[in-house]
Amino acid sequence: MDEIAADPSHPRYASLLMRHRLEEAEKKGMLAGSAMIAHGRGEAFDYLLGEVTIPSALDATRHALASMIQGQRTVLSVNGNVAALASDEMLILASALGCPLEVNIFYRTPERMKAILGHISERKTALGLDVEVLGHAPNALIPGLKGPRAACHKEGILDSDVILVPLEDGDRCRALMEMGKTVIVIDLNPRSRSAREGTITIVDELSRALKNMVAMMDEKASIVMDAHYDNDATLDRALEWMLNTLKEE
Numbered sequence: 298m299d300e301i302a303a304d305p306s307h308p309r310y311a312s313l314l315m316r317h318r319l320e321e322a323e324k325k326g327m328l329a330g331s332a333m334i335a336h337g338r339g340e341a342f343d344y345l346l347g348e349v350t351i352p353s354a355l356d357a358t359r360h361a362l363a364s365m366i367q368g369q370r371t372v373l374s375v376n377g378n379v380a381a382l383a384s385d386e387m388l389i390l391a392s393a394l395g396c397p398l399e400v401n402i403f404y405r406t407p408e409r410m411k412a413i414l415g416h417i418s419e420r421k422t423a424l425g426l427d428v429e430v431l432g433h434a435p436n437a438l439i440p441g442l443k444g445p446r447a448a449c450h451k452e453g454i455l456d457s458d459v460i461l462v463p464l465e466d467g468d469r470c471r472a473l474m475e476m477g478k479t480v481i482v483i484d485l486n487p488r489s490r491s492a493r494e495g496t497i498t499i500v501d502e503l504s505r506a507l508k509n510m511v512a513m514m515d516e517k518a519s520i521v522m523d524a525h526y527d528n529d530a531t532l533d534r535a536l537e538w539m540l541n542t543l544k545e546e
Contacts, residue, residue, distance in 0.1 A: 311348070312340065312348075315382055315504070318381050318382055319378070319381050319382065321381070322377065322380065322381030322416070325412045325415075325416060326408055326409060326412040327377045327380055327381055327409060327412045327413050327416060328377045328378065328381065328409075329377055329402075329403065329404040329409070335378060335464070338486070339464075339484075339485040339486070339502070340485075342485035342486050342487075342500075342539070343485050343502050345538075345539035345542050345543065346485070346500070346501070346502075346535075346538065346539065346542070347542060348502070350501050350502075350505050350506070350509060351500070351501070351534075351535065351538050352534075353500065353531050353534035353535050353538070354499050354500050354501040354506065354531075354535065355509065356523070356526075356531065357497055357498060357499045357500070357526075357528075357531050358499050358501070358506055358509050358510060358513070359513060359520060359523070360497055360522055360523045360526045361461070361481040361497045361499060361510070362510050362513050362514070362520055363520045363521050363522040363523075364459050364479050364481065364496075364497060364522060365394055365396070365459050365461065365481065366394065366517065366520060367459075367522065368396075368457075368458050368459030368479065369458050370396075370456055370457045370458045370459070371394055371396040371457065371458070371459045371460070371461075372396060372397055372398075372399055372453050372454055372457040372459075372460050372461070373387055373390065373391050373394075373396060373397070373398045373399070373460075373461045374398075374399055374401045374454060374460055374461060374462045374463070374465070375387055375398050375399065375400050375401070375413070375417070375432075375463075376400075376401065376402045376403065376463075376464060376465070377402055377409065377413055378464050379463045379464055379503065380400070380413045380416055380417055381416075382503055382504060383463075383503050383504045383507050384416060384417050384420040385420055385424060386504055386507035386508060386511060387463075387507065388417070388420060388421055388424055388426050388428050389424065389426070389511050390507055390510055390511055390514075391426075391428045392426045392427070392428050393511065393514045394514075397428065397429035397430065397431050397452075397453055398417065398428060398429070398430050398431065398432075399430075399431040399432050399449065399450055399453040399454050400413050400414055400417070400430070400431070400432030400433075401432065401448075401449055401454060401469075402446070403446050403466050403469070404446075405445035405446055405448060406445075410432060410433070413432075414430065414432055414433055417430055418430065431450040431452070431453040431454075432450070432453075434450070435448035435449050435450055436450060436451050437449050437450060437451040437454075437455040438455075439454065439455070439469065439472050439473070439476075440472065440475070440476065441471075441472040441475060442468065442469060442472050446469065454473075457478060458478060458479065459478065459479040459481070460473060460478050460479070460480055460481065461481045461483070462480060462481065462482055462491070462495075463482070463483040463484075463503050463506075463507075464483065464484065464503060465482060465484075465491045466490075466491065467489065467490025467491050467494060468490075470482060470490065470491040470494045470495055471490070471494045474494055474495070474496070478496075479496045479497070480494070480495045480496045480497075481495065481496065481497045481498075481499070482494075482495035482497070482498045482499065483498075483499045483501060483503055483506050483507075484498060484499075484500065485500060485501070485502060486500075487500045487532040487533075487535040487536045487539075488532075488536070492532060493532065495528065496528065497526070497528060497531075498528055498531060498532060500531070500532065500535035
């Protein structure tokens with residue numbers, strides 16, 4: 298799946314791998330025109346993190362996972378970039394949690410939905426996982442949103458109580474929050490609308506955050522919610538880390 302013209306020992310290998318996945322996804326018709334721009338913007342913030350999972354992100358990840366474990370109707374939302382960059386990790390996490398994935402994209406077209414759902418189906422088969430994947434036949438609308446981007450499954454996003462929305466847009470994040478859901482965001486920009494709107498924001502690169510969650514599932518019984526978790530403080534800690542990185546340059 299991930300054959301790229303770069304040696305794994307290359308210091309930029311992880312970044313090059315993510316770019317390669319986006320290139321392949323674009324060829325399949327999975328991405329919106331702005332996908333590369335969005336990814337490049339995220340990479341810039343990751344440079345400021347030092348391309349590592351910082352302590353505040355790890356704390357947020359643990360709290361987020363506890364929320365998903367305790368959720369009665371947890372759902373993992375997947376857009377085009379998420380499907381391109383981390384389908385395997387999302388499927389493995391969904392399998393471990395026993396919850397569905399739902400493909401829910403901003404620029405929704407039948408062609409893009411077919412391409413994304415097809416890609417996820419291929420990866421699910423390759424991994425040998427039994428995960429429910431929704432998105433093919435939306436039968437509900439997210440209140441407060443207009444047009445095709447509001448389409449969702451009642452048995453998925455609409456009725457969820459806890460939802461993971463990596464690389465989400467601010468409008469939909471706000472709409473989900475207004476529905477009373479626990480909204481978990483993965484976003485490298487601590488000042489984005491999604492980061493500031495969400496219940497729990499993990500300021501980390503997508504695949505790193507998901508791999509951390511999967512690893513933490515090995516100690517599932519000891520993962521508990523942090524009664525003192527403060528999302529604003531988490532965002533402030535991430536921004537302070539980035540600013541200190543700049544000062545050290």
